[in-house]
Amino acid sequence: MKKVITGDHAVAIGAKLSRVEVVPAYPITPQTLIIEHIADFVNDGEMDAKFLTMESEHSVMSAAAAAEAAGARVFTATSSQGLAFMHEMVYATAPLRLPVVMANANRTLGGPPGIWCEYNDSMGVRDSGWLQAYVEDNQEALDMIILAYRIAEDRRVMLPIMPCLDGFVLTHTVEPVEIPEQHDVDSFLPPYEPDVILDPARPAMIGTFMPVEYIMELRRQTAGAVESAKKVIQEVNDEFATLFGRDYGGLIDTYQMDDAEAALVTMGTVTSTSRQVVDELRQEGKKVGLIKLRFFRPFPSEELKNALKDTAAVGVVDRSLSFIGGGQAFNEVRSALYGISIPIINHLAGLGGRDVTEMQIKKMFELTLSAPKGEKVKAVNWHNTRGETV
Amino acid sequence: MRIKDLPDDNLFTAGHTACPGCGVALSIRNAIRILGKDTSVYVPASCAVVFGSTYPYGAWKVPFFHTAFENTGACLTGMQAAFEKKGKKVISVGFAGDGGTYDIGLQSMSGAAERNDDVLYICVDNEAYMNTGIQRSGGTPFGAWTTTTPVGSKVQGNRTFKKNLGEIVAAHDIPYYATLSIGHPLDFIKKVEKAKNIKGFRFLHMFTPCVPGWKIDPAKTIAVTKLAVESGMWTLYEVENGEKKITYKPGKMKSVKDYLMMQGRFRHMSEEDIKTLQGWVCKKWNLHYKEKGAPEVCEIELPEEHHAVTEEHRELHGP
Numbered sequence: 001m002k003k004v005i006t007g008d009h010a011v012a013i014g015a016k017l018s019r020v021e022v023v024p025a026y027p028i029t030p031q032t033l034i035i036e037h038i039a040d041f042v043n044d045g046e047m048d049a050k051f052l053t054m055e056s057e058h059s060v061m062s063a064a065a066a067a068e069a070a071g072a073r074v075f076t077a078t079s080s081q082g083l084a085f086m087h088e089m090v091y092a093t094a095p096l097r098l099p100v101v102m103a104n105a106n107r108t109l110g111g112p113p114g115i116w117c118e119y120n121d122s123m124g125v126r127d128s129g130w131l132q133a134y135v136e137d138n139q140e141a142l143d144m145i146i147l148a149y150r151i152a153e154d155r156r157v158m159l160p161i162m163p164c165l166d167g168f169v170l171t172h173t174v175e176p177v178e179i180p181e182q183h184d185v186d187s188f189l190p191p192y193e194p195d196v197i198l199d200p201a202r203p204a205m206i207g208t209f210m211p212v213e214y215i216m217e218l219r220r221q222t223a224g225a226v227e228s229a230k231k232v233i234q235e236v237n238d239e240f241a242t243l244f245g246r247d248y249g250g251l252i253d254t255y256q257m258d259d260a261e262a263a264l265v266t267m268g269t270v271t272s273t274s275r276q277v278v279d280e281l282r283q284e285g286k287k288v289g290l291i292k293l294r295f296f297r298p299f300p301s302e303e304l305k306n307a308l309k310d311t312a313a314v315g316v317v318d319r320s321l322s323f324i325g326g327g328q329a330f331n332e333v334r335s336a337l338y339g340i341s342i343p344i345i346n347h348l349a350g351l352g353g354r355d356v357t358e359m360q361i362k363k364m365f366e367l368t369l370s371a372p373k374g375e376k377v378k379a380v381n382w383h384n385t386r387g388e389t390v
Numbered sequence: 391m392r393i394k395d396l397p398d399d400n401l402f403t404a405g406h407t408a409c410p411g412c413g414v415a416l417s418i419r420n421a422i423r424i425l426g427k428d429t430s431v432y433v434p435a436s437c438a439v440v441f442g443s444t445y446p447y448g449a450w451k452v453p454f455f456h457t458a459f460e461n462t463g464a465c466l467t468g469m470q471a472a473f474e475k476k477g478k479k480v481i482s483v484g485f486a487g488d489g490g491t492y493d494i495g496l497q498s499m500s501g502a503a504e505r506n507d508d509v510l511y512i513c514v515d516n517e518a519y520m521n522t523g524i525q526r527s528g529g530t531p532f533g534a535w536t537t538t539t540p541v542g543s544k545v546q547g548n549r550t551f552k553k554n555l556g557e558i559v560a561a562h563d564i565p566y567y568a569t570l571s572i573g574h575p576l577d578f579i580k581k582v583e584k585a586k587n588i589k590g591f592r593f594l595h596m597f598t599p600c601v602p603g604w605k606i607d608p609a610k611t612i613a614v615t616k617l618a619v620e621s622g623m624w625t626l627y628e629v630e631n632g633e634k635k636i637t638y639k640p641g642k643m644k645s646v647k648d649y650l651m652m653q654g655r656f657r658h659m660s661e662e663d664i665k666t667l668q669g670w671v672c673k674k675w676n677l678h679y680k681e682k683g684a685p686e687v688c689e690i691e692l693p694e695e696h697h698a699v700t701e702e703h704r705e706l707h708g709p
Contacts, residue, residue, distance in 0.1 A: 056497060065468065089457065198453035209456075210445050214445055
């Protein structure tokens with residue numbers, strides 16, 4: 001059944017279809033519609049979950065961690081300042097191997113205050129041990145919630161995961177979305193049955209104080225779990241594609257990459273606009289391609305290397321800034337491609353929610369295409385920005 | 391339940407690494423004996439995490455969870471929600487210190503209390519941040535030395551009075567709030583048993599001396615606790631569905647000076663400061679124990695200002 005719904009509504013339906021059991025919630029724009037829809041589902045008897053109206057995001061993630069530790073499948077959602085406020089608890093959940101799923105509506109993290117799309121909120125927790133996925137449209141937003149539980153709760157992973165969707169561009173924009181059937185989701189996603197939980201019948205201690213003799217091994221285990229997620233993501237993606245007919249590619253998705261001379265690496269909704277631009281440029285005879293970075297953690301280094309092996313230049317679009325020159329995706333892609341001597345160019349665009357237009361993306365492709373031809377192109381390019389550029 | 395009937399399933403085992411005479415360890419051990427094995431425990435950052443759960447050792451034989459400092463209320467809420475969803479009958483109980491309750495954890499506690507979540511919140515109050523090495527909290531009494539209220543040449547000890555947490559908690563209209571002392575075991579048992587069997591948000595406020603933090607003789611934990619109650623520094627009462635009841639009334643009020651002189655943290659106090667604290671205690675004593683129409687039980691002359699400020703303090707901070 002197709003429904004015309006917002007990204008937030010799609011995420012809420014994804015949580016309902018995943019039969020989540022506990023939902024601690026706290027409002028923050030532009031995520032609020034998600035928890036409002038879930039509250040409606042619960043109060044209308046469509047969803048059998050404990051909906052907890054917490055008094056802050058810190059308490060949301062605390063309750064989420066505790067409920068997950070006690071054996072429940074947990075869902076919540078946040079954004080920006082809310083994610084920053086729960087920062088401590090975000091770091092607490094991953095090493096304790098609590099597979100919470102939390103949608104993050106990407107929003108600029110102030111100051112200065114703003115409510116529109118930027119990735120500087122979720123990028124701040126990229127080293128917390130959480131898995132991170134960035135979706136492109138409302139259909140993927142819904143599907144990603146269901147996929148997220150399969151990935152997070154896999155015995156080889158057991159890590160929390162943060163599906164991220166662009167604030168307002170997706171959260172508050174309606175699109176037609178195919179709603180999966182409950183029985184299909186049930187056959188794809190079994191009930192959550194963890195091995196170690198808080199249970200008086202089999203008492204366990206979770207979150208004990210960790211002396212120096214043990215903590216490094218625990219870090220290594222967490223790192224291993226993030227690495228294992230790569231294989232799991234691919235398996236789960238393929239199984240989902242077979243069952244539901246929608247193939248998202250896995251860690252990355254590629255478009256027109258077979259003979260591409262220049263490629264853009266994009267995340268989130270910029271991908272859709274870029275795909276359009278690729279079609280237009282291809283009609284002009286320009287050999288351009290597109291790589292959609294679906295997962296930022298685990299980071300698909302090998303997949304990128306492989307996809308870009310015959311490309312002459314790559315441009316990386318960032319919707320947030322790391323203050324070492326360029327954005328986070330740029331720096332990670334450059335690191336992944338270490339040893340491959342092609343120009344790697346950063347395009348900073350859409351920070352603070354500014355629109356990223358076809359014209360800007362065309363300019364990004366032009367710059368990227370000209371780099372291997374010996375033309376002088378800056379490593380970091382600010383698009384559609386007043387005043388001095390880097 | 392009588393003392394000799396108290397079960398001892400060793401749910402908080404010997405071998406934990408708390409100091410000899412630790413009021414927190416004594417309170418936890420005895421509370422968990424009464425609560426029994428169908429209990430799940432949350433402990434926020436505190437000594438209790440270190441002495442009861444330093445990997446690979448653990449003193450808990452009931453489920454134990456720890457993540458952070460300020461979130462006891464929220465973790466209890468989440469834990470209990472999961473148990474309820476799974477249809478399990480488990481008591482979710484938190485043991486948080488005064489810092490974790492009066493200060494950094496107040497919001498999270500208030501949230502759980504206001505929602506009337508079916509959890510048991512226990513505050514083990516040793517009147518300062520002891521785990522970090524004795525710093526002042528909102529629960530630190532007037533005059534007390536801590537490392538952040540040192541005894542200096544200009545200012546001596548803590549200049550503010552212990553926060554009235556009981557009133558704050560009870561103001562949430564919760565089913566049960568009670569103060570407890572390990573020096574009064576019958577009262578202690580009765581209140582833990584009561585809290586165990588009430589539905590909704592229950593709060594047990596335990597007075598728990600800290601040997602290094604209070605600079606007391608480890609053999610005197612119980613004696614200090616008893617004197618706290620006999621002097622009026624700690625009062626034993628409960629608020630059940632809004633009805634306040636004194637559960638133990640001391641005989642003739644003992645001087646606060648007797649209580650102070652047992653503890654190194656107070657030994658520097660000037661006569662004036664002792665008088666100021668005695669005034670605060672008298673007010674509290676009358677509030678709790680004075681019958682309607684009866685004369686003031688304690689007639690100590692109060693200094694002019696309630697927050698009696700020393701000349702040195704005035705010089706430092708202005709009037």
